[in-house]
Amino acid sequence: MGQRFHGRFSPTDIVMWLIGGGLIFLAIWGAIATLSAGVYSARHWIDFVIFGLAQGSIYALIATGYTMVYGVLRMINFAHSEVFMSGPYTAYFVAAAFYRSGFLDAHPIVSLLFIFIVSMAISTGIAFALERVAYRPLRNAPRLVPLITAIGASFFLQYTFRGLYGSGFQAYPVFKMLEGHWTILGIRILRFQLVVILAAVLLMLALYSFVMRTRIGKAIRAVSEDKEASALMGIDVDKMISMTFVIGGAAAGAAGVLYAVMFKQVHFFMGFIPGIKAFTAAVLGGIGNIPGAMLGGIFLGLMESIGPSLFLDGLGIVAPYQLKDAIAFTMLVLVLIFRPTGILGERLAVKKA
Amino acid sequence: MKRTFALVLALTFVIGIAVFASNAQAADPLGDVKIKKDEPIHIAYWFVVAGPDASLGEDTKRGVEIAVDDKGGKILGHPIKLSGQDTGCNAEGGQAAATKLASDPTIVAAIGSNCSSEAKPGVPILWKAGIATVSPSNTAPYLTDPKRGPEYDGYLRTAHNDKVQGAVAAQFAFKKLGVKKAATIHDGSVYAEQLQAVFAEEFKKLGGTITSQEAVAPTDTDMRPVLTKIATGKPEFIYYPIFIAAAGHITRQVKEVTGLEKTNLMSADGAFSPDFYKAAGETAVGMFHSSPDFSAFAGGYKDFLAKHQKKYGEKPIAPFHAHAYDAATMVFAAIEKVAVKGKDGSLTIGRKALRDALYATKGLKGLTGTLNCDKFGDCADPRIAVYQQTAENIKKLENPQVPFWKPY
Secondary structure, three states: HHHHHHHOOOOHHHHHHHHHHHHHHHHHHHHHHHHHHHHHHHHHHHHHHHHHHHHHHHHHHEEEEHHHHHHHOOOOOHHHHHHHHHHHHHHHHHHHHHHHOOOOOOOOHHHHHHHHHOOOOOOHHHHHHHHHHHHHOOOOOOOHHHHHHHHHHHHHHHHHHHHHHHHOOEOOOOOOOOEEEEEEOOEEHHHHHHHHHHHHHHHHHHHHHHHOOHHHHHHHHOOOOOOHHHOOOOOOOOHHHHOOOOOOOHHHHHHHHHHHHHHEEEOOOOOHHHHHHHHHHHHHHHOOOOHHHHHHHHHHHHHHHHHHHHHHHHOOOOOHHHHHHHHHHHHHHHHHHHHOOOOOOOHHHHHHO | HHHHHHHHHHHHHHHHHHHHHHHOOOOOOEEEEEEEOOOEEEEEEOOOOOOOOHHHHHHHHHHHHHHHHHHOOOOOEEEEEEEEEOOOOOOHHHHHHHHHHHHHEEEEEEEEEOOHHHHHHHHHHHHHOOEEEEEOOOOOOHHHHOOOHHHOOOOOEOOOOHHHHHHHHHHHHHOOOOEEEEEEOOOOOOHHHHHHHHHHHHHHHHHEEEEEEOOOOOOOOOHHHHHHHHHOOOEEEEEEOHHHHHHHHHHHOOOOOOOOOOOOEEOOOOOOOOOHHHHHHHHHHHOEEEEEOOHHOHHHHHHHHHHHHHOOOOOOOOOHHHHHHHHHHHHHHHHHHHHHEEEOOOOOEEHHHHHHHOOOOOOOEEOOOOEEEOOOOOOOOOOOEEEEOOHHHOOOOOOOOOOEOEEE
């Protein structure tokens, strides 16, 4: 019995669990202290949740791109953050032209749709070309090679866009229709946040049913299970891998417009931080798993918004929002200690990697 | 074998004598820069010329370029060569830029940096290489503090010290606006952190209450949660002396947070730029900025503006162009003072001598006022005013011209 126990849990495991337990204890202690201090009213907490959901749904959309590519190729596409940047940055020029001509204020829905289409088209194109030029020739190379290539591609795209559009930033025009707030069931919610959350949920549902319900989706899932066997079954593996990049790129392009609606500023380096966060979200949810990535994104967004106030304020930490990234990454550490495969992750590590 | 040994021995001797000779020649303890006949005098700038804060660096770069033009492009018959490095408005960028400059032995003096975070790691690297630097826009008190340490001995600035700017902002809020409760936000940079601390201290001294002192990261985009936290303290005034990108996000998002719809907003010189009006849009209307008082600048400033308009086709895009002009003027004057002309038309400039000459600057008439350097390198004659943003100047993407309030 003792032997078996010893075999199953190494000393490292025990240390990790102690660290994890300590962090959880600190979090609970901080939360209790904050709540008993009573500085925040229920309305503040609802605001935090809504802000977190809006930010999290953008992370979730980007994270699906990371997770799908990992699912089929077992590689992390670090250039995905540039795929995310390329769409909204290009679509800015469309938005600015609409704004100058007055079309944006006259037909806000049409112009928003058009901005979405442009952004998604550019991001999709970049993702498709990226796979074709940078990753396909390395399909059979050792796993480290495409990873390094991805980092190189990321820099290449960043500086290409810097060369194209300049090193400064641009600011999206204001969509008057989305300014102000609605009150739903006594809860005050900013209009564009509701739109961002709804749009993200719709897109994620569409993406999920595409992967689960259509023939192409089925083929993509088959390729991610076993490339050789699906090739033998008559599936065009190269085409399916391209398809994966196309879907991930479209999701990133859409996420980019939602980001621009929420934050207005776009520049060549804008993809870096959301990209890192979305990658974290994908790992948090269990990389390779689409619902996991979505869940991870929303969880991360919520933690960034609520976490500093809930956990750190009660511990008497000054200026807690400086540490919101630390909270996000601590969550990642906690999940990886107690569930190394992520929240919804399968045991990929043993089976395929 | 024997012959090789003899050769090595001979070579060692030759090199040894050469080294000894050159050492004996160098009168300056930090070494000399030798400029041969018709060779250029190399002056380097280290400014933030890329990224969201590029307007700050571009503005100061233009100030230096106009100073070079006014000098006729020559000092003591040698052409001026201007080169530069981007600093990124962060510590890493400042360190990288300073390291690149320090590795170039032809550089006589440097002008920079823009953001105080860049100067903190960068200045010691430059000074180790014997390069003195004059900053047109670092304002953090630390850089000229008596406790800053000898590695900052090569540092001077023509910008104001934030001990002045923070106090002006606090007096404006308390006396002019009559607010009693204020909150501050900084971004972890040396500049913002120290400036809001000076503001908070002065505001409390005047009798006000600081409800909270929050911080964000310069790359943060979602400010609504931190603003919600600030709203729990019900401040009447928020002071966020940070840089363009983050200040733009805060300005846009503050009105969306329950309880902060009517709060007064104030930022500082780091975000006093048309790029900020682009970032914040119409939401910036009515907010305040502290900045150098352009109306108090010397008579030459009008000429400068005319040259600027002619050369770049627009008005200055940030507050520190005139300080940069003055920094360059100071460097030129110091070089003229210490450079020793050789018979063959060469120039020898001692690095320590140049630094001492810069520190000895007294009564130099610049655009920003009369420059008098104290023993820690503060050379400015600071006049800080408060400006208010109007719908008009934001639409035109121009800085307001007339101060809203002056402390003097």
